[in-house]
Amino acid sequence: MQGNIACAEGALAAGCRFFGGYPITPSTEVAEHMAKMMPKVGGVFIQMEDEIASISSIIGASWTGVKAMTATSGPGFSLMMENIGYAAITETPIVIINVQRGGPSTGQPTMSAQGDMMQCRFGSHGDFSIIALTPSTVQEMYELTVKAFNLAEEFRCPVFLMSDETIGHMRERIEIPDSVDVVNRKELEKGKLPYETDADNPVPGFPTFGHGHRVHVTGLTHDARGYPDTTNHKTHSDLVRRLVGKVESKRHEIADYDIAGTDAEIVFLTYGPATRTVRQIMKDSPDLKIGHINLRIVWPFPENVLKEFPNAKVFIVPEMNMGQIGREVARHTPVKVVYLPKLGGDMHTPQDLMEAYDREKALIGGGN
Amino acid sequence: MKLIIDESRCKGCNLCTLVCPYKIFREGSRLNEKGIVVPEFNGPERCTNCRLQKLYGRRLCGMCQLTCPDQAIKWVEEERFEDMKVVIEY
Amino acid sequence: MPSVSEWYRADRMPHIFCTGCGNGTVLNCTLQAASDMGWEIDDTVFVSGIGCSSRASGYTAADSLHTTHGRALAFATGVKMAHPEFNVVVFTGDGDLSAIGGNHFIHACRRNIDMTVICMNNMIYGMTGGQGSPCTPRGAFSTTTPYGAQEPTFDLAELAVAAGANYVSRWTTYHVKQLTDSIKTGMETPGLSFIETMSQCPTSYGRKNKLRQPLDMIEYLRDHSILISKKRRLEAEGKVIPDTTFAVGEFVRRSRPVMGLKR
Structure with a gap:
């Protein structure tokens, strides 16, 4: 099985039911396989007008409660930076597959590289934290994609599968288990504020749209109610420290090597x-x-x-x-x-x- | 029904003075505590909705409320006069 | 069925819009239409981008998504396609929709996704202090067009018609009744409904263009609008229509194939 196909299969096994994408070498096979499989599992595949729209659509879809992902490569990844920051500050669980190719710019579309490793961590402006997984076999393309979805749900942050052209287009024999461990979204408890957290639980429950939480989601600095509070030093400091800390403080538990x-x-x-x-x-x-x-x-x-x-x-x-x-x-x-x-x-x-x-x-x- | 202007919301744009077909608003003349000149009423008894909403069972006109950018105009129930018992002392 | 006052997020009032800003009026008309439709608040999602207009979503009681600049329609596409049962309403502005979000706009119209898009066209970038936008009329002054705007303007309603939206209309903040009815018709029409609202910005636009008072700007909008039926008649008669006017009314209502219909 090809690496990109294994990735798409892993996503489906993890419960991904929305894919918004845009064709780009060498990640296109992920989108192609999703286009084929999504209708069969009752999910949605949509080819958007560009990568900015792709990541926007999966963030929108994620807020309705579905697991959503997109796949891209260097140039498209650069376009996504804006909304990676948006997903970070709004704490939207999304998975982004980056099958890396040679850069900068259009670079080497059909060749392999790992030049986006810093970009995925620091590419969007401001301080936040993300999780990036790096597969080295086709088997890991499958397993780490499943894991990416689980981490996204657990930490409510963008999670990247930083693959590359070599692994993405490699064909290997893999073992697909009958079932995989899946982490599902933790719904916000009734009566709690959308971004109400404490030191022990820095990741708030998810106020899914349509469940009566009547949440206002904004990319502006927001308080525990989710309302914009852009000029209060403490609100901003607390928010950014929590966004970084919720992942960084757990880095030894998350570690996988x-x-x-x-x-x-x-x-x-x-x-x-x-x-x-x-x-x-x-x-x-x-x-x-x-x-x-x-x-x-x-x-x-x-x-x-x-x-x-x-x-x-x-x-x-x-x-x-x-x-x-x-x-x-x-x-x-x-x-x-x-x-x-x-x-x-x-x-x-x-x-x-x-x-x-x-x-x-x-x-x-x-x-x- | 009675029309009221919520002074905590009104920003004094005076659009109501333009759109009311019965001209029941006019520009105000005094600053309120927020430093805003809130429009005044000029014969509010001409407001059709105040008089007839109950009778027709639906909103009549309502131009001022729809236009008011600050959601400051609304209708409230008029308080009834309390029945008073007159005690006559002999 | 919730009354119209329940559609407002009362604890956020008063809002941040300037004195005399038309955005509050458009918000009233939209929520009145949503209330008239008999929608449930919990089944409705308001999506918006960045700008003055886009702050409107935060004043609705429903779930709302205040997104990045120009991307509101792409986010809304995700919301609606993933969960077609939602009633999706998008608030956007002229700069948000036609400049940075132009690509998303034409593709949302092409896909004809079942949602209602309300553009508050105040002919300027208000939030950043009054820079020229693609909808700034020729000759109008702004901080980035200090000698008068030189570029031709974008006719967003005609653009939406060409791109394939099922319902397109344009009104102004003076025509509140027509606007409310039009938004309601848009909400009823399957497919993408685009309602452009010419709105006043006395603070940034009016100040530079001798329309400093909200009343002056509303009168400007009233006097420069021409009914589309009248405009078409005049055009058929070969009469010259001043290019400072803009057409108002229903541009198109049709039934092209629709995406994201309720199941």
Whole structure:
């Protein structure tokens, strides 16, 4: 099964019943499969006039109580930035699939890249927090899409599946379970204000339209009633701190990663396609002493994972960008961090990684 | 029925003085406590809706209420005079 | 069936609109029409974008979605397609709808989604302090057209007709009865109903164009409107119609295929 199709199947299994999209290489197969499947499951597929409208429509749909998603790639993702911020401040659960391609601008439509990793976290203006998942296999395209919906419902924030052309267009055999664990939306209790929260429960219940909550949803800074309160310092400060804190404070619970070789001095930190390359090296050379971190959730960044490698002398971060997550790693550790960018559209080869390994090993010195 | 202007909502635009077919509003002359010159009544007994809404069982005219941008015009029930018992002392 | 006063969100009053702003009048007419339709408040969703006009959704008692600039129709499309049982009403302004939201506007009309779109056309960007919009009449002054607007104006009602809306009309805030009836007809008509309301902005538009008083602006709107039937008759007779006037009345009522009908 193709990665993009697996993603669409995962969304359907998670209960997605609204898809608003716009064609863009290399994510189009998600929309095509949704167009085929949605009528069969009683959902809605709509092809909007652009990506701004796509994300607008899924936010609108989400407020009626359905699970909604869209799929896009770099240029469309840039257009969506405006309403990603809107979804963040209104706390709308939505899932956005970004099958990344080479940028900036139109760039390399048919080639792979991971250049949107910072954009998904910081692309929209203002402070907020999101969750970004990074699949490295077709199986994970399925599983992490399901997980993306569950996290969106749990945290009421935009959740991104940051895939790329390599995984999106890869064909692999996958196992689809008979059923998946699904988190459904927590309705706002009657009598509570729409954005009424306390320190223990920073995520308010969802006041679905038509359920009598008579909520006013606005992208303006709002108080617990949901009413605009744009000039009150405290209202704004409390709101933004809660939007960031509700996700960041739970980053160790949310964290999802694999680790191997925790006593190694040279550690590869990867997400997406480079994970496959490191696994290939470890399979080909089982005696090689390397550590490996595979992140399935990059944002919020689980910095505690770095502490699992007490002997680490260098973290090598192979990415298909100029070092976006590498910089985040460097922010959290005193250990040397080596960025290993690969641009142009191909994933890292084992030779690329081994060259870096040999270079760093020579610098560290000592035996294997 | 009685027509009232809600002074807490009126912003003094005087559109009611233009649209009322019976000219029952006129520009006011005094500032209220919010610093707004609220229109005054000029023969409100000419208002058809005040007199006939009960009789016809529906809203008549209502131009001023629809036009008022500040939702300040409304009709309220007139308070009945309380029945008073006159005690005559001899 | 809720009375018209129940449709207002009373704890938000008085609203933020300036003295004499037409938006409050349009809000009255819309809520009167919704009340006349016998709609339930909990079955209705008001959607709006950004701008003075778009604050109107916050003064309705129903669920309301105050969205980003120009995107109201795209959000409304999502709401209506995901849940066709809702009555969806969109409040928007001339800048919101025709400039930044122009693409969403023509596609919503093309899809003919069953909702009512009410555009409060005050011929200016009011919220940001009176900049020229695509609907600013030629020669009119604003902060970004200090020598008079040079660009031709957008006729939104004709645009909606061309793009395929099932019901299109235009009235002014002077014609409150006709406007209310027109909004009600739009709500009754399946498909996208577009009601453009020429509205006064004495604070930003009037101040720059010698129409400082709300009364002057209302009289301007009254005097420059011409019934569409009369306009068409004059055109047929080959008479010249001053380009400062705008047509009011019902532009089209038809039954093209509709999306998002109630199940």
